[in-house]
Amino acid sequence: EPEVTQTPSHQVTQMGQEVILRCVPISNHLYFYWYRQILGQKVEFLVSFYNNEISEKSEIFDDQFSVERPDGSNFTLKIRSTKLEDSAMYFCASSPNNSPLHFGNGTRLTVT
């Protein structure tokens, strides 16, 4: 069964550094998403992406965040200048139409 794959599985970075989290969505999917989950909390929506543009974003997704689909297979989340509170699991998801979403296993981001 096709899967959403995310790399790296764990990323450690220093506060103020830029990080790029990478995702390969399922190949025939059209809708792409990033969510995050702070340890022990619920999964929070960050951004949705369709037809090469952001379709919706949350308050969390401020100017420090950006997404890109640089080619036909990758979907990336960039955090320009990381803060301690950005430490979380970041999940990429994709879907062929509206729902349901298929999630990757996440990247654990630790900001020190």
Next chain:
Amino acid sequence: GESVGLHLPTLSVQEGDNSIINCAYSNSASDYFIWYKQESGKGPQFIIDIRSNMDKRQGQRVTVLLNKTVKHLSLQIAATQPGDSAVYFCAETAYSSASKIIFGSGTRLSIRP
């Protein structure tokens, strides 16, 4: 603001018994509901979904019930197995808009041998 929430944070069930996980939602505009299972170290995994024009939907060992009158959703797992141990999230969205899915707080299901 609008939110999806769960009645119980943890649920302990005897292996072989049925499990019932409950969820309340408050966004009247939501018309599509999904249950996800999250095992340790993994992403949310789709279990079952239901649209608002239905009140019950069955899958393999799982049933979702939707009560729109009281904005309540439940997940029933029949003959609970050790592999069912996980955190279960309900989620809501508006089906027609490919909109964001809003997750609830999660219920941890643990299985007693």
